[in-house]
Amino acid sequence: MSKLKLIDTSRPKGGETEKITINLGPIDLGQIDLLVEEGFYSNRTDLIRTAIRNQIAVHAQVVAETVTRRAMVLGMQHFSRQDLEAAQAAHEQLDIHVLGLASIAADVPPELAAATIASVVVLGAFHASPAVKAALTGRIS
Structure with a gap:
């Protein structure tokens, strides 16, 4: 991860x-x-x-403790095509856990997202192209 x-x-x-x-x-x-x-x-x-x-x-303390316990990013996290290509080159699978906004760049091909993203858990909003979201079906919760 x-x-x-x-x-x-x-x-x-x-x-x-x-x-x-x-x-x-x-x-x-x-x-x-x-x-x-x-x-x-x-x-x-x-x-x-x-x-x-x-x-x-x-409830700030409860939120902070839960974010830490769940190993979530608090705020906004953006994944560019270069980020995912670097993960692919390193043979890494990403677990995206965000409280806030997670986004995947519009130029990310669905195949690259599927090859590099193991799971997506977002409490808030998840922005990605419909094709990327379709490629990640079953991994988004």
């Missing part, structure tokens, strides 16, 4: 976020709207992001 060094633990920029949908009751939604209207938050999204970050901060 080899670890590559392209790790960015900064928060994603606007275009690098993932969209989620939540269902809220009318009372919760009304309270959110009231706080926005009163100027505590710029919009609903601002309040929800702040609430999520605060809740994650409450």
Whole structure:
């Protein structure tokens, strides 16, 4: 199992976020709207992001311990074609374990990904071409 060094633990920029949908009751939604209207938050999204970050901060120690125990990369990890070719030349199989964003470059052929990636475990988002994802079927969990 080899670890590559392209790790960015900064928060994603606007275009690098993932969209989620939540269902809220009318009372919760009304309270959110009231706080926005009163100027505590710029919009609903601002309040929800702040609430999520605060809740994650409450559990930061558990997250850190789990990331360490599971040997995960925390943040963003990108695999270029050159990274995978180097792994192939070294006869290495990569186990990709990321909490955040894992991505495989668009120019990576499916055959190279299949030859060099043993497993993919991502809590967050996994970006790769449809062909690479298809080549890794059964290895992504």
